[in-house]
Amino acid sequence: MTASREALSDLLERKGVRATPRRLEVLEELAREPDDVTAQQLWGRLRERDSGAGLATVYRTLGLLSESGVVDVLSHHGGEQCYRLCGDEHHHHLLCERCHRVVEVQECGLDDWVASAAERHGFVPTDHRVEIVGLCADCRSG
Amino acid sequence: MTASREALSDLLERKGVRATPRRLEVLEELAREPDDVTAQQLWGRLRERDSGAGLATVYRTLGLLSESGVVDVLSHHGGEQCYRLCGDEHHHHLLCERCHRVVEVQECGLDDWVASAAERHGFVPTDHRVEIVGLCADCRSG
DNA sequence: GCGATAACGATAACGGTTCTCATTCGCACA
């Protein structure tokens, strides 16, 4: 998922977010991460790379990025939120309950199911979230 | 969803949780609630009824109840958790984005979809969660 | 370069949750 600094900069501008050096550092670190990370973890990794980014900036940037749809926010840890750089399209997540790996499921195909389930209770659906929890290939065999 | 004190007491014992008066108060208040509530809200309602239950006890009890599968925990508010007395069986939730009403969807029927989505990425699924967000019948017309 | 504005870092404040500990309660047993 690692991307060039230019690509990430373009991504930000396209979303109407000014691409400052600090924001690029955060985004770059996020792109380096295959799974989801908490704000604090991300901050820790930035410090290891001798970035002077402050914790507040990390939170601000993650907030901006999630608002503009660049990152997904997962709250499966109860208490703290996890962030992940995700594709643009509607998708769901597979979570490994052992190693916490996160994999995107691009194929949704649940629209009909969602519509009928919602309709049965008088709801008009606007969105839906699915999380599949299980064991990933590595944890299954290891 | 209101249930007799005896039924609630039985429910606790059946789950291996000692049915103390305080715990019954909490459970009773939870049964009175059609939607989900936060721990703090629940505590507030107990105080209104002149219950002397402490906040710590409310948290402890909700923790116990969720561990033993008597209540569901929803973390859709980011930051604080919501609790809800739910049926025993596997189910999903419909959330009204306007009034925050929560409705259980008993019919799942997603096992095949889940299995194939997981398998496609090398996962063995153990559980899945679905939340449908939308507008309930009242908020749709109102 | 210059000025207005946005972004930034350090740190305090906030709010939900958990921990601590002294007290009380519930239950088994004498």
Add this chain to the structure above:
DNA sequence: TGTGCGAATGAGAACCGTTATCGTTATCGC
């Protein structure tokens, strides 16, 4: 009906993730 012991409880402190504040610094249009 006491008595003792472990579990449960309440008050409040501690904790921790997050957000707000504020003075400083960088950025961009001119």
